[in-house]
Amino acid sequence: MAVPKRKMSRSNTRSRRAQWKATPVQLVACPNRACRELKPQHVACPACGQYAGRQVVEPA
């Protein structure tokens, strides 16, 4: 079985992990004119609880 010959340096480890980046979530303004909060797409608005003009969930 192949095994590493040398210990990976702290620098190499940190250089590799420096590329682990989170991407921002794409948000859109709520189509409810009274709300206009940013929300994820295709999801009932967490602020006003509406989706496509219908009240789907209770606002948090």
Added chain:
Amino acid sequence: MPTPTKGPRLGGSPSHERLMLANLATSLFEHGRITTTEVKAKRVRPLAEKLISKAKRGDLHNRRQIMRVIRDKDVVHKLMAEIGPFFEDRNGGYVRITKTLPRKGDNAPMAVIELVSEKTVTSEAEAARKTKFAKDQAAAAPAAAEAGTDEPAEATADEAKAEDTDAELADAEAKSEEDTDTEAPASATDEATADPAEGADADQPASKKDES
């Protein structure tokens, strides 16, 4: 043959999945709206709609078919007595899924699945004017007329559409006060009635020639 479900079963085994889906459907019919994960909602929707279709028929055989899935007799009675008759004028699409924010804790995508509580726009319009659209009544006759004649129908279709656009503009101005939803089916009926009428005139001689 129905398309097999892709991916692993919910809960690990086929019997476990059947039980979970039956419980979800029971809760859905009992409460009218439940919050669950998006995957479970997508799996339970076909089952729930088939059960509602059975409930719409409403005879003893279909009641027994429902009893195979839903073990709670109160829910079965509610399904047969209330939910089935409510969806009498809706052809499928009884259940609506709306996505919501992911669950705290495991970030699972969640959804609200609910029975559609609104009546269809066409049924409301028919109830208001107490009539049926000519499109629904004359749907059988045009289909028979168009079957025999292909080429003349296309030629007349262009003329008919040109006339229809003029007629639609006039209709749109006339009906501007009416609801927009009722306007679209009305214009559709114009096309449906205009096409077969002209096509039938051109087609009947042609079909007679073929027979002679």
